[in-house]
Amino acid sequence: MFSELIFAALLFSEGESPQSSLLDVNPGLIIWTVIIFVLLLIILKKTAWKPIISALDERERTIKESLEKAEEARNEAERILAENKERLAKAEEEVQRIVEQGREYAEKLKEQILAESEEQARKKIEEAEQSIARKQEEAFAQLRSEIAEIAVTAAEKIIKETLDKEKQKKLVDAYLDELKKN
Numbered sequence: 001m002f003s004e005l006i007f008a009a010l011l012f013s014e015g016e017s018p019q020s021s022l023l024d025v026n027p028g029l030i031i032w033t034v035i036i037f038v039l040l041l042i043i044l045k046k047t048a049w050k051p052i053i054s055a056l057d058e059r060e061r062t063i064k065e066s067l068e069k070a071e072e073a074r075n076e077a078e079r080i081l082a083e084n085k086e087r088l089a090k091a092e093e094e095v096q097r098i099v100e101q102g103r104e105y106a107e108k109l110k111e112q113i114l115a116e117s118e119e120q121a122r123k124k125i126e127e128a129e130q131s132i133a134r135k136q137e138e139a140f141a142q143l144r145s146e147i148a149e150i151a152v153t154a155a156e157k158i159i160k161e162t163l164d165k166e167k168q169k170k171l172v173d174a175y176l177d178e179l180k181k182n
Contacts, residue, residue: 144179147179148175148176148179151175152172152175155168155171155172155175156168
């Protein structure tokens with residue numbers, strides 16, 4: 001409905017002068033704008049004003065109730081705070097006693113853990129040393145094997161041209177015996 005009124009107002013205002021621009025003052029457009037604005041205010045007053053006022057009243061009542069409840073809660077909290085201070089004093093005494101017992105227990109536990117840790121560390125070091133020795137032996141054995149293969153291959157290429165098979169085998173066996181001695 002409003003869009004039809006606005007459209008009609010624009011048609012009437014445009015019909016007056018074909019050369020009008022947006023900055024020209026148009027009395028017809030002004031009148032229709034005022035009429036539409038007044039109609040909008042009337043409709044809003046009838047439909048939206050009462051719900052807004054009732055919502056504000058409800059909010060005000062809720063805030064007052066919340067303030068009263070907060071005051072009651074504050075008084076209760078002060079009473080509970082006083083009781084808690086008394087309990088806290090008693091608890092602090094108990095805590096001091098428990099802390100002292102805990103310190104004694106912790107000191108004994110610390111000594112026991114240190115002794116166990118030292119023993120475990122010593123065992124781990126021994127195991128690591130044994131493992132390193134095994135790995136070293138394995139590595140040397142593998143290295144000797146690979147060196148022997150490389151030497152045989154190289155010697156085979158060199159000697160193939162100058163020696164026959166029997167001389168070649170004797171030469172390799174002598175070389176392997178020498179490696180085993182080392």
